[in-house]
Amino acid sequence: MSTVLYITAHPHDHHTSFSLAVGKEFVEAYRNANPSDEVIHLDLYKLDIPAIDADVFSGWGKLQSGSGFDQLSDVEQAKVVRLGEIVDQFVAADKYVFVSPMWNFSFPPVMKAYIDAISVVGKSFKYTETGPVGLLTDKKGLHIQASGGIYSEGPAASFESGFSYLKKISQFFGIPSFEGIFVEGMAAAPDQAQTIKENAIVKAKALAAQF
Numbered sequence: 764m765s766t767v768l769y770i771t772a773h774p775h776d777h778h779t780s781f782s783l784a785v786g787k788e789f790v791e792a793y794r795n796a797n798p799s800d801e802v803i804h805l806d807l808y809k810l811d812i813p814a815i816d817a818d819v820f821s822g823w824g825k826l827q828s829g830s831g832f833d834q835l836s837d838v839e840q841a842k843v844v845r846l847g848e849i850v851d852q853f854v855a856a857d858k859y860v861f862v863s864p865m866w867n868f869s870f871p872p873v874m875k876a877y878i879d880a881i882s883v884v885g886k887s888f889k890y891t892e893t894g895p896v897g898l899l900t901d902k903k904g905l906h907i908q909a910s911g912g913i914y915s916e917g918p919a920a921s922f923e924s925g926f927s928y929l930k931k932i933s934q935f936f937g938i939p940s941f942e943g944i945f946v947e948g949m950a951a952a953p954d955q956a957q958t959i960k961e962n963a964i965v966k967a968k969a970l971a972a973q974f
Contacts, residue, residue: 784964
């Protein structure tokens with residue numbers, strides 16, 4: 764049995780979000796193909812993700828210097844513990860499905876907060892004499908991204924920073940397979956928006972059967 768983290772970063776639901784609509788169909792197809800697997804939905808807009816702030820750095824610094832956990836303030840303890848829970852859950856999973864819209868060529872800031880929370884030395888990667896090495900070499904990932912324009916190819920491709928960033932961070936973690944489904948061009952061709960979504964759903968369902 765595999766554990767899949769279905770990680771969404773959108774303030775709306777699948778009725779109004781193209782990315783979530785495609786993601787929903789992917790998950791349903793995946794569950795049908797893998798009924799024994801566990802799919803855990805992480806709605807990042809509803810998740811408690813502490814910012815990497817002064818409290819966190821202070822708490823980490825105390826622990827690294829040899830101080831006991833009880834030497835941390837209540838706020839430091841709460842944030843450090845929560846961040847530990849987030850990265851441990853990520854590392855323990857087998858597959859990852861990220862879903863987000865493209866905002867300003869990237870993704871909503873809550874996704875970056877989540878990536879910061881799971882980018883932990885000794886958990887998702889380690890340092891060696893020859894540089895950092897990813898520790899998640901037996902995982903796989905997917906990103907479903909929706910955008911009004913077309914950014915997966917063509918003149919605007921150089922501006923795309925959502926999927927490309929998640930693919931880079933996944934490679935940094937050692938994840939050998941990271942694919943993308945692009946739901947794009949709905950604003951450029953609004954009369955084709957429904958067809959674009961339906962075509963992306965067909966691709967999502969096909970990928971779900973072998974993911």
